[in-house]
């Protein structure tokens with residue numbers, strides 16, 4: 290019997306709606322397996338700016354430090370996106386949270402679900418069986434380097450050191466050992482010094498994992514290979530910016546961004562969030578797919594060491610997929626609401 | 639009657655083979671339309687390193703300055719890619735050439751050819767009719783910023799100034815005016831200062847082109863939208879690194895990287911090159927698709943103001959596509975060689 294305190298940052302747009310469903314499912318798991326999960330909500334993102342002027346209020350960060358895990362909905366609001374002069378942005382809260390909690394590895398599984406092959410823009414025979422795990426470095430690179438502006442010029446500095454690359458590379462190699470023993474490093478080592486350091490570090494670590502075959506791809510080629518032949522990938526390892534682009538791109542394999550969870554792990558506490566954004570146009574319409582948030586909850590359970598519980602959630606999700614208990618982007622004919630999908634999955638946990 | 643001197647940089651891998659076919663077709667055009675094109679070959683890339691120690695020998699650069707146009711095959715050799723310690727790299731030659739000639743805009747048309755819909759990994763109904771023009775900034779950003787290494791750290795600096803963004807933005811807006819009046823700026827303005835400058839400059843220029851509707855997409859979303867709904871794009875404008883990734887990714891729409899040409903324009907002389915790489919595994923096997931190089935030649939003709947000539951080449955290419963006179967990646971059943979495809983197209987010009 291586990292007792293866990295989960296801090297929930299519902300965030301903006303559809304974030305709160307999908308978090309409710311993830312909580313519903315985690316509560317069903319607690320009930321069925323006899324655990325005790327408590328949920329404590331805090332502000333982050335645009336809603337936090339509106340309420341406090343700060344996208345990541347101190348008390349939110351403090352609550353995360355003392356949590357057993359963090360569940361995040363989504364953050365972002367278009368009123369900041371198209372305003373280059375905005376001084377405070379929701380994204381700063383997320384970036385600061387990642388940095389403060391030391392969440393250096395963002396892990397995103399991408400699977401072509403058999404029952405959803407028709408929904409992918411890719412031909413079924415190309416994606417059937419595709420199943421990869423993307424490791425995106427999350428607290429370094431151009432996101433966190435020095436940045437600035439003069440009237441006529443802007444700059445963003447990308448830096449990486451050996452330690453930052455080494456720690457996530459070990460995680461990725463270990464994951465590959467437990468999967469199909471293949472790791473692909475994606476970089477731009479023909480142009481960037483940081484990429485050459487990535488390649489050097491990964492080449493140096495590889496002998497420690499003799500069962501893992503290592504492959505090196507330039508990012509432009511990787512962006513193409515992901516679509517041409519997604520089955521070639523097992524574990525993909527890459528830096529922050531490339532990982533942002535490639536993991537969103539890879540979502541087309543699953544058929545909907547609304548299915549894809551992620552875990553961000555570090556040394557203090559880990560954070561779980563759907564890879565989709567705040568999707569403001571859908572807010573309040575009950576059309577948001579809660580499965581990405583629910584599967585993020587399953588990744589949290591695995592992180593707690595609760596494999597049977599995580600499997601129960603994944604099985605219930607498969608059940609929803611098989612029975613087409615799905616939101617409109619995946620079931621246009623007789624769509625279910627966000628709440629209905631969440632309740633169905635919670636019921637079958 | 640035009641008299642044009644074309645400098646050819648065949649480069650590495652399949653570069654020389656595909657250049658031969660592009661030259662063959664341009665010679666057929668000269669013959670049929672009564673022009674005089676002369677071709678002068680120079681070293682660039684790995685072959686130039688092997689011969690001179692320098693990926694861009696001075697005499698090559700000088701020849702380009704005095705040319706009416708430059709045709710480039712492809713550069714790159716795996717012996718440099720997996721060697722982080724290599725001091726000289728073929729890519730440096732290409733980057734230095736772009737910088738020295740001021741080739742600030744790389745223009746890549748991507749079309750879903752009706753007769754090739756089956757070859758795309760994307761479902762036909764998603765891509766039918768897709769037709770976009772990608773403007774990639776080519777002499778700024780992280781490719782050309784200060785970069786360096788210490789034992790444990792590496793850095794790459796990304797900078798952009800107003801002038802660099804303004805000049806390519808005008809080209810992109812003008813192209814949109816002559817097409818379907820839509821321009822999409824791709825950036826990461828929620829994180830990067832350079833992206834915020836891009837957005838600011840484009841927002842500032844937009845009123846000068848009132849007929850053009852402007853859209854802003856984050857690069858992660860764009861990487862997904864390109865696959866989900868490629869028809870939404872008309873002109874796409876983006877910075878160097880994002881353009882590298884997105885334009886290779888977009889190639890899946892056409893069904894083969896071997897079909898896609900590009901033009902790199904600047905103030906001194908313009909350069910035309912297939913977007914594919916040197917594909918060393920295919921070198922000497924006569925399986926490389928020469929169409930990307932041939933269509934790069936057609937873009938050169940347009941650049942010379944020879945629209946009828948360019949159209950004749952494009953029509954001859956369509957003829958090859960319709961009759962499946964194609965290399966093995968597009969015609970597995972009865973493939974033609976590189977030379978046969980080139981000769982067929984030259985014959986029908």
Ligand SMILES: CC(C)[C@H](C(=O)O)[C@@H](O)C(=O)O
Pocket residue numbers: 364365380383533828829858
């Ligand atoms: C919101 C944004 C800062 C964020 C990122 O780029 O990391 C998002 O796109 C993501 O992938 O989590």
Ligand SMILES: CC(C)[C@H](C(=O)O)[C@@H](O)C(=O)O
Pocket residue numbers: 479480509713714729732882
């Ligand atoms: C070879 C490499 C430096 C080059 C680039 O990244 O610009 C290539 O990928 C391209 O797109 O022309």
